[in-house]
Amino acid sequence: MSQLAFTAFSLNGIDAQKFLQGQVTVHTERLPENESRYTAICDLKGRIHFGLWIKRLNPESFELVTTQDQAEEFSKHIKKFGAFSKMKLEEIGQVFPNIVGHQTEFSQTETDIKTWQLQAIQSGQAWITQATEHVFQPQELRLHQRDGVHFDKGCYLGQEIVARLWFKAKPKHWLHLIQGKGDVPSPTTQLSKDIEVVNSVATEDGYIALVVAKPTALEELDLTVLDLPEALSGDVARPQ
DSSP, X not given: OOOOOEEEXXXXXXXXXXXXXXXXXXXXXXXXXXXXXXXXXXXXXXXXXXXXXXXXXXXXXXXXXXXXXXXXXXXXXXXXHTTTSSOEEEEXXXXXXXXXXXXXXXXXXXXXXXXXXXXXXXXXXXXXXXXXXXXXXXXXXXXXXXXXXXTTSOOOTTHHHHHHHHHHOOOSSEEEEEEEOSXXXXXXXXXXXXXXXXXXXXXXXXXXXXXXXOHHHHTTSSOEEEOOOGGGSSOSSXXX
């Protein structure tokens, strides 16, 4: 498994905000300035293609961070879809994560990636890598509870499916935090038919992981279900 690392990009130009509004699941005009939010670019099936941390510096300037293994594909995607937009995407280079409250912020000061992984998993901050692209829907990862999906914004890639799941249905599987014994399962490992690993990290006596699972399936395996932060512990479905 390749070492987890992160790549930052700048997106600058008069069309930057408008372009991103048609791509990501979050409402770009409402983003507070200088704060990272984790959001997604979906495919047409409503599954997350790219996970990215977005920081709005002003309406014409954004910082975007992806995992390093998605960076090249992400750059090609933005340049393809943004070919006729007045803006420029430039790679800044490798950046390092730090947990700040319920979010992750990045800087060029080196940090311990394993420490971040552990803290991110404990706080329910699932992230997408090349191994997990096109697998999960935003709601399944509780992205809306992290302010990473807004259901009242206009069109974006995969929006019809994402909106339909929210307004007319309910996911059967969603994000849980578990503790297990033995070897660390890699992302997309199926622990059972209804439990799939998103992120995992070794601990002294086994591993902890974020999984997308049907709650009843977790009771059938020898796993400990841990509490997520309060903001991420509620029902993922739309309040009736």
